[in-house]
Amino acid sequence: MAELGKSVLRGEDVTKIFGMGKVRTTAVNKVNFDFHEREVISIVGESGSGKTTIAKMILGLIGITEGTIYFNGEPRDISTGKKRKEYWKNIQAIFQDPFATFNQFFKIDAVLLDCINLRGGKNLPYEEKYKMMEEACSFVNLKFAELTNKYPFELSGGQMQRLMIARIFLLKPKILIADEPTSMVDACSRATILDYLLKLRDEENMTIIFITHDIGLAYYVSDSVYIMEHGVFVEQGSAEECIIHPKAAYTKRLISDVPKLNEEWDLSTVG
Numbered sequence: 001m002a003e004l005g006k007s008v009l010r011g012e013d014v015t016k017i018f019g020m021g022k023v024r025t026t027a028v029n030k031v032n033f034d035f036h037e038r039e040v041i042s043i044v045g046e047s048g049s050g051k052t053t054i055a056k057m058i059l060g061l062i063g064i065t066e067g068t069i070y071f072n073g074e075p076r077d078i079s080t081g082k083k084r085k086e087y088w089k090n091i092q093a094i095f096q097d098p099f100a101t102f103n104q105f106f107k108i109d110a111v112l113l114d115c116i117n118l119r120g121g122k123n124l125p126y127e128e129k130y131k132m133m134e135e136a137c138s139f140v141n142l143k144f145a146e147l148t149n150k151y152p153f154e155l156s157g158g159q160m161q162r163l164m165i166a167r168i169f170l171l172k173p174k175i176l177i178a179d180e181p182t183s184m185v186d187a188c189s190r191a192t193i194l195d196y197l198l199k200l201r202d203e204e205n206m207t208i209i210f211i212t213h214d215i216g217l218a219y220y221v222s223d224s225v226y227i228m229e230h231g232v233f234v235e236q237g238s239a240e241e242c243i244i245h246p247k248a249a250y251t252k253r254l255i256s257d258v259p260k261l262n263e264e265w266d267l268s269t270v271g
Contacts, residue, residue, distance in 0.1 A: 004223065005037025007073065008174055008207055009058065009091075014067035016053050016231075027053040029231040030067065035175070035207055035224075040198070042210040042218035042239075044254065045228035054228075055177050055211045059093055060084055089118060092173040094164045096180040101164055102152040108163065109148055112136065115170035136166040140196055165196045172204055179211040194221060215254050219243045227251045 016028040028050045035041055045051045056062045058069065060078045069076045071087070078084040095101055102111055112133045116122075121129065130144075137144040140162035152160060161181070168176055181193060198221065200206050212218060218225050218239060225242040227235040227250065235248040246252050 004039050005205065007034055008037050008071070009033075009035040010070040010073075011058075012068050012070070014054065014057060014069060015065045016050075016057060016062070017065040027231055028057070031228075031231075031233050033226060033233075033236075035209065037174070037207055038201060038205050039223045040201060040208045040210070040221055041224045041226065042212055042222040043226045043228055044212055044215055044218045046213055046254075049228045050231040051211050051228050052179060053231075055093070055179055055209070058175075058209070059091060059177060060087060089171070090173050091175040091177070092168055092171050093177040093179060094168065094181050099152070099157075099160060102160070104151060104153050106151075107148075108150050108152065108155075109133070111152070111163075111167065112170060115167050119171060132170060136169040137163075139169045139199075140165050141192075142166065161193055162196070165193065165200070168200060173206065175207045175209065176200070177209045177211065180213070181210075215243060216258055227254070 011031060011033045013030040013032065014028060015026070015030050018025045018027055031054065043051045043054065053062070057064050060076075071090070076087065078087050113129060115136075116124070116129050116132055121132070124132075134144045137147065142159065142162055147155070147159075147163075152163070155163065164181075176197070178197060181197070194217075197208055201208050210217065210221065220239075222239045225236065225239050226233050227242060227246075227248060229248075229250045235242050235246065235251050242251060243255065246255060
């Protein structure tokens with residue numbers, strides 16, 4: 001387990017209710033969490049468990065119905081566009097579908113320059129910006145000279161995934177939310193992407209929050225795991241506690257659904 005720093009993001013009784021009256025749906029119900037500098041966290045649950053809703057609330061993309069989120073020990077304030085933009089300097093996300101992340105009509109140079117500008121580098125000489133873009137691409141084993149003047153749709157899915165991480169390298173947020181970042185790539189690319197993300201954590205003291213249904217990924221990369229069912233955390237603790245010694249019935253079921261290579265498959269039910 002990594003040596004963790006101070007608390008950077010904390011939630012108290014965070015709740016999200018959609019709709020009104022008889023059609024009210026409680027997507028997240030009074031959850032509490034405390035994430036620290038350099039910590040790798042996994043929020044694990046099946047589709048509809050509420051994990052993506054909580055990620056959107058943390059990002060400030062949707063409002064909170066009840067409860068409070070604290071950032072660096074203070075109640076988070078994203079009440080104006082300026083404050084929201086300042087918050088987003090410190091918290092960013094990468095998503096499952098890289099093609100939905102980028103505006104397909106903006107060239108890759110513009111995408112990366114936007115990141116440099118957001119971090120206060122707008123007035124730097126272009127030569128310096130070019131070196132920063134080269135370094136960011138090199139971090140994820142891409143050559144900027146081969147990407148310049150291209151549009152995102154001209155890249156492969158694997159290149160797009162790595163370009164998303166190059167953006168994060170330039171933005172250097174304190175917190176990164178990774179929402180199913182490896183579910184659309186093959187096993188080799190998956191391992192590479194995870195390696196890049198963990199390298200970012202080590203180099204930038206970044207806190208990484210994985211939003212995933214993959215309990216195997218949660219076990220191998222996480223310092224802390226939060227298991228989510230029907231909008232609540234049914235179990236939380238270290239990866240060892242939650243996955244090797246689970247207490248909640250839901251966690252045990254998630255683990256039992258993972259194929260084990262050393263167990264014979266029961267094919268008697270296959271017609």
